[in-house]
Each structure stands twice: as structure tokens, then as C-alpha cells.
Amino acid sequence: QVQLVESGGGVVQPGRSLRLSCAASGFTFSSYAMYWVRQAPGKGLEWVAFIWYDGTNEYYVDSVKGRFTVSRDNSKNSLSLQMNSLRAEDTAMYYCARGALGILVRPPDYWGQGTLVTVSS
């Protein structure tokens, strides 16, 4: 069955960096686009980053452009999110989620349980 397991969250000071990882299994990872989606406390879901199946294109929500970088290693079935210059408003549960096949853009189907990022001094 499809499994997505996030790791790397924690408490970090404003301005510092954190790297999230997502281990995928149960499907052909290299065939699917992938998302990072976050949910701030008391707020709705927000997509943060999206990467094509082959990693050749990445897209970001405006609020993280220039600070976050999504990447993938299809040989290791893994997805990453490098988060730099973190701000208090980045505090959220971060989910790894599976997109559609190839370069199609569709709402995600499978999700991980999430990893909590808290940005606080």
C-alpha cells in the first residue's frame, strides 16, 4: 500500500534552516508528481511546493519563494524540502502528498502523517 513518512520537523529559531524528508513506498515514486502541503495552527491546508515526477520543474507558493527548495531522489524514493530563513508564520504541520502521474497537476491523493515545524525564539 502507498506509504509516505515525513521526518525532520522540530523547533527552530527565526532565520534558521530546517530540512524535511519524506520516504515513499508502495508505488512507483518516479512516475508521480509530489507536493509539500502545510497546515498552520487553526488554519486550512496550503500547498507549499510541487515538483514534477522527474524533478525538472518545481513550483512554490509566493510566500516561500526564494526561501524553500523542493527536491527529489527517485533512486531513493525520497522527497525533501529545504527551508531557509524560517519565519514564525512558517510554523505548521508539513505533509508530504502524492500528486498525479507525470506532469499533470491535480489535488493530491495519498498523504503522510506530517511533521511539525515550530519557528520560535
Next chain:
Amino acid sequence: QSALTQPASVSGSPGQSITISCTGTSSDVGGYNYVSWYQLHPGKAPKLIIFDVSDRPSGVSNRFSGSKSGNTASLTISGLQAGDEADYHCSSYTGTSVVFGGGTKLTVL
């Protein structure tokens, strides 16, 4: 891209039916038949319960149904059960990306 609009909360008694709305624009909900609904229980992975407006993934109860009229999509849960108490979020394709709703907390009385 503005978030889709959902009611903050809905409630119902066991056995009853409830409907959660998800209102967008002609650029998202109204323009494409790619609306999904998710069930979020605390500490668990979000679960897809409806995709492509009204399709159910394998294993999802037929008590969950989806529909769309104009710029508003709806999720209906019939025969409410205690285990349905959760947050529900909608999402729509926008032509270039996806957008989510603010989420609705369902309370089973």
C-alpha cells in the same frame, strides 16, 4: 489564489445527513471537474474521500458523496456515525496549481 470558502463548522446527530459546501470561482471549482475532499483526524494522515467531484476511492464508504453546482462543490455524509467527527477540507485544480479550502469541523452530537 484565494482559498476556497467552507463553513467553519457543521454538526449533526447520529444517523442524520449533513452537507459541507466549498465555494470557489469559475477559475477553480467552477472551471474544472477536479475537486477533492479530505478527512482529517488528529494525528493521522489526511484521507482522500472524494476525487473528481463525485468519485470515491476504493474502500471509502458510500455514505460519502460529492457534487458540484456552478462554483460550489458539496460533500454530503449520510447516516452520520461518531467516527465521522473530523475536519473536512476541499481542494480544486486551478488551471496551473491547486487551492484548498479553510476546512470544516464536523461535530457528531
